[in-house]
Amino acid sequence: MRSVEDALGIRIPDNARILRNLIAGIQYVQDHVIHFYHLHALDWVDVTGALQADPAATARLAQSISDWPNSSPEYFQAVKDKLAAFVKSGQLGPFANGYWGHPAYKLPPEANLMAVAHYLEALDWQRDVIRVHAILGSKNPHPQTYLVGGMAITLDPDSETAINADKLALIRKLFVTAKQFVDQVYIPDLLAVASFYKEWAGYGEGLGNFLAYGEFPDAVGTLLFPSGVILNRDLSTLHPLDHQKIGEYVTHSWYKYGAGDQAAKHPWDGETQPNYTGPKPPYEFLETDGKYSWLKAPRYDDKAMEVGPLARVLVAYAAGRPEVKTLVDAVLAKLGVGPEALFSTLGRTAARGIETAVIAAKLVPWLDELANRIADGDLKVHNGDKWDPATWPKEARGWGFHEAPRGALGHWVQIVGGKIANYQCVVPSTWNASPRDAKGQPGAYEAALVGTPVTDPEQPIEILRTIHSFDPCMACAVHLVDARGREVTRIRLDGRM
């Protein structure tokens, strides 16, 4: 959408800007909490260990880190009973086939029980708060109310069916609910769990190069999370982002370029010509000296980059943004570690929590801004000046940026004669899960895994910790197979968008 708006020179109304921020903002908050509890926490929390917990001691632990009301001994006893009944049934559902009892689990039983309780609470909470998408976007996932030039949402205080005072009040209530859970449950749990796993501030470091396009524009275009590039872990120099420096390699990807596979191509000139050269399934291993992935290898100024929460937080930190800097410094102080700890598996997971808190604090102020504009009589949500293709130039090209929860997302479009002549998407996972490039430089996952300890190759929980810290958005199952292709274990995770 932004790529087409950029190509056609369309400026969206302020109300549309705020509505887009609200929809994306609550998505971040919901998505990151789901990631922490339902996708990542079980790498650190031994669910079966919770059965050994003393509910009274769990209550004392919970009350010592937060004033969240669900913290009585009776509450934790009830959660423990529920879990025990669940385990006894023999059908573990989302907890089936984990590496329970693995020596890499370090939490005391009470911390495990507290985390399991909040895992369950988060399931209800996430369903509740994302109702904002139903109100503003008609559905979730994939809100339907976007429109080139603005939004297809009617703002009208006098209409029953439009966004009126009642709907604004409901959205406000959901935003308050969202922020309370983040501040009183997610962040205290994150700090509590992290304090038992500080050695993970030394693993999963990865590339040390970070890229952010930035997101959440205010009325004058300043981004809450700024854009920029950090190289070689140097937080003292923030390089300005220039999208023209982006190029994609296919040297190790199952594609071919017309001019050969050794040179990178900017997405405006990008090609998508499949060229599968890999082994015929089922196979044991990929031929990683040649092409081995359906992802291209995007590079910035010929360097591999990490994108995502850590990149955004580091860029904001390097830019000296007070909202981010204060929180980062507080988290580091609480854990008793220095800024170098950010470059790690633990740092990635902490950065996700930090940005969630920053965004959760902005939701109500953004909503207030919208409500004030509506009160002043500004109901405009769409700029239709360039809606008619007759108003378009014969040829145009544009690029649109967004920070998705998982990282920098760019779309490049070329429009010729009113139709799309070329469209290229470079999504966050293309950066983070990138294969090697023409020079053999690894992508972010590939680099981050080097040095990761593996106590038991049959149960490589440590690899999952680092990979999950990037939030690869696993849908339902991870299968682990050994060198003979035999499935050694399977971890089922809860579904998510």
Place this chain on the structure above:
Amino acid sequence: MAERIAIDPVTRIEGHLRLEAKVENGRVTEAWASSTMFRGLEIIMKGRDPREAWLMAQRI
């Protein structure tokens, strides 16, 4: 002793992820990430109305 392990698939909404890693003396010494599914949305988009691009790209 070096051992090669594979984790496949790591499923995601927009595709599948496969990881291969060389493990030596209890540490990963080299790793490869592979998407095992073709997306191809870029090909679908060609020739379409730019005003509907977001609706399709959103599904990635």
